[in-house]
Amino acid sequence: MSDRTSESEDRNVGNGYVEVDSSLVEEASSGDNMAVGGLLKKGPWTSAEDAILVDYVNKHGEGNWNAVQKNSGLSRCGKSCRLRWANHLRPDLKKGAFMPDEERRIIELHAKMGNKWARMAAELPGRTDNEIKNFWNTRIKRRQRAGLPIYPPDICLQTINENNSSQDMSTFATADTAYPMLLPNNNLEIPSVEFEYLQVNQPLYPSLLDPGSGLHTQALGSTSSSGFMLSTMHPVKRLRESESLLPGFSGVVSDVLPVFSEYQDEGSRKIAKSFGGSSYDYSLSSSSCLLPGSHAILNGDCSSSEPISWATKLELPSIQNSDTQIGNWGTPSPLPSLESVDTLIQTPPNEQAQSNCFSPHNNGLLESVLYESQALKNSKNYSSQLTSPVSATPGDVPFGTQENDAEWNVYAEPNSPLGQSVASVFSEYTPVSGSSLDDAQAAKLLPVSCFLIDWFKVKQEVEWGPTCCEENSQNLCQMVSPRPDMLLGSSWYGSSSEHGKEQSNLTDAIGALLCEDFSYDCRPADAMAGTCSRQWDMSSSICQISENH
DNA sequence: AACTAACTCAACCGCTCAACC
DNA sequence: AGGTTGAGCGGTTGAGTTAGT
Numbered sequence A: 001m002s003d004r005t006s007e008s009e010d011r012n013v014g015n016g017y018v019e020v021d022s023s024l025v026e027e028a029s030s031g032d033n034m035a036v037g038g039l040l041k042k043g044p045w046t047s048a049e050d051a052i053l054v055d056y057v058n059k060h061g062e063g064n065w066n067a068v069q070k071n072s073g074l075s076r077c078g079k080s081c082r083l084r085w086a087n088h089l090r091p092d093l094k095k096g097a098f099m100p101d102e103e104r105r106i107i108e109l110h111a112k113m114g115n116k117w118a119r120m121a122a123e124l125p126g127r128t129d130n131e132i133k134n135f136w137n138t139r140i141k142r143r144q145r146a147g148l149p150i151y152p153p154d155i156c157l158q159t160i161n162e163n164n165s166s167q168d169m170s171t172f173a174t175a176d177t178a179y180p181m182l183l184p185n186n187n188l189e190i191p192s193v194e195f196e197y198l199q200v201n202q203p204l205y206p207s208l209l210d211p212g213s214g215l216h217t218q219a220l221g222s223t224s225s226s227g228f229m230l231s232t233m234h235p236v237k238r239l240r241e242s243e244s245l246l247p248g249f250s251g252v253v254s255d256v257l258p259v260f261s262e263y264q265d266e267g268s269r270k271i272a273k274s275f276g277g278s279s280y281d282y283s284l285s286s287s288s289c290l291l292p293g294s295h296a297i298l299n300g301d302c303s304s305s306e307p308i309s310w311a312t313k314l315e316l317p318s319i320q321n322s323d324t325q326i327g328n329w330g331t332p333s334p335l336p337s338l339e340s341v342d343t344l345i346q347t348p349p350n351e352q353a354q355s356n357c358f359s360p361h362n363n364g365l366l367e368s369v370l371y372e373s374q375a376l377k378n379s380k381n382y383s384s385q386l387t388s389p390v391s392a393t394p395g396d397v398p399f400g401t402q403e404n405d406a407e408w409n410v411y412a413e414p415n416s417p418l419g420q421s422v423a424s425v426f427s428e429y430t431p432v433s434g435s436s437l438d439d440a441q442a443a444k445l446l447p448v449s450c451f452l453i454d455w456f457k458v459k460q461e462v463e464w465g466p467t468c469c470e471e472n473s474q475n476l477c478q479m480v481s482p483r484p485d486m487l488l489g490s491s492w493y494g495s496s497s498e499h500g501k502e503q504s505n506l507t508d509a510i511g512a513l514l515c516e517d518f519s520y521d522c523r524p525a526d527a528m529a530g531t532c533s534r535q536w537d538m539s540s541s542i543c544q545i546s547e548n549h
Numbered sequence B: 001a002a003c004t005a006a007c008t009c010a011a012c013c014g015c016t017c018a019a020c021c
Numbered sequence C: 001a002g003g004t005t006g007a008g009c010g011g012t013t014g015a016g017t018t019a020g021t
Helices: A003-015 A022-028 A047-060 A065-072 A078-089 A100-113 A117-123 A129-146 A153-166 A172-178 A196-208 A214-219 A235-244 A253-274 A309-313 A338-346 A365-387 A402-411 A421-429 A439-444 A446-464 A497-517 A524-529
Strands: A532-537 A542-547
Touching: A047 A065, A047 A078, A065 A078, A078 A129, A100 A117, A100 A129, A100 A153, A117 A129
Parallel strands: none
Antiparallel strands: A532 A542
């Protein structure tokens, strides 16, 4: 460590304070950084200055920092004194590297709070906001470089659990007090039905949108031809990386595309009605609200008066300007670089302003996804022309063959924000030799299932009204759960009997995940309380959901 | 050994907010 | 009500250190 640090550490051994004498004051005033003409000194603190400050605080207590300079002879501004005291001279400071449990705590806290360093520091005795901030920023960079997600899956789930057990998720009013990051702006009167289920899974999405994750790279638009970070790795490494992370997220967004696409076409109109007939595009505008990801994107910052709240607030590169947004679905649009995404991730939940949530100019992952969706649509014809006789629709493609991989690569428009996402999905999750998903592979789809099910539910609510579980006056509720094949887009799989087995296996694998592994549905509180159980019926591809009141 | 890139961390800056006048 | 001041917070910068080539 630098001299600066060792200097401080030496001084803090035993929390002892140095007697201040006039020579120290002289020494403190004679530093190289001492500006002439009575200007305040800047730069590293000397031990003499530290001694003066410590002595002063011992005598007069903390606070009134501007008086320090006046009364102690220090040529430092009050701000600088406060910072020096708080970060280095305070007797209760814990020095040294973070312990593993502290690191985990920081991650947990960040998942809940976002970049609220001071609040996080309050939860970690002896640690300063600056320390935590530096740790976090370093960590983000490191993990981004490694292609790792910021939040480990267990922390995501833990956040969900804590969230579910601590509040009634059916109302924003209670939720925002505990987990501001989880919530859309509560200044807006948003019909809760549209968001009820989406809230539940929000904590998962930070990982999904994590700048370090492959998905994030895709979603937010790596401009490189590879697009998908992990896809550039050696397969073995990619597998290892992806498994160590949030399983299943790399590339899986493409699974959702048909849903988004359809939803954009049909749902937005209907949802628009539910919001008073305004003509905003729900699919677009909801991205910052509904897709919890970075704290900027998801934790309730759907409320900016700016067209792109998180973009403008964070001083993103100009590519985030409205001029360069996705104007129509046929035109690829520049998307934030990883660096800017990094910034997004660090943005605190509640700092964005109001009402951006429903701006038609919103931007973010969802737009990217929707763009991809449209790109996929557009590319269908193109692809089929190129590669006939093989159908360009995923559903008609047997998984796990090189021919098909090639096909997918054609299908996934390389210039699109999601890059090779479509190809990535099936190259990542489909066994080379087999057709069905094994447990590990199925497990990877778990978070995706969550993602998919959310969107399907929104769609359900739009088209059919509140879910049957909500409205059913009886205790037993049987609901036709989102069939995986529907979620994955029936058009993708088509009706080709040739690929029926693959499709069926995939369907059931995901269905089982949706139904069993990911054990909340119906009302989140019920699921978490164990009063709602689920079972996947492979014969009917229906998820039976029972409420056990 | 020399160079370079990445990392770490202390410190500064700009901003917001509350208290006070 | 409006201006001033102090305190605190979060983002950014830059110097020093470390690791890799």
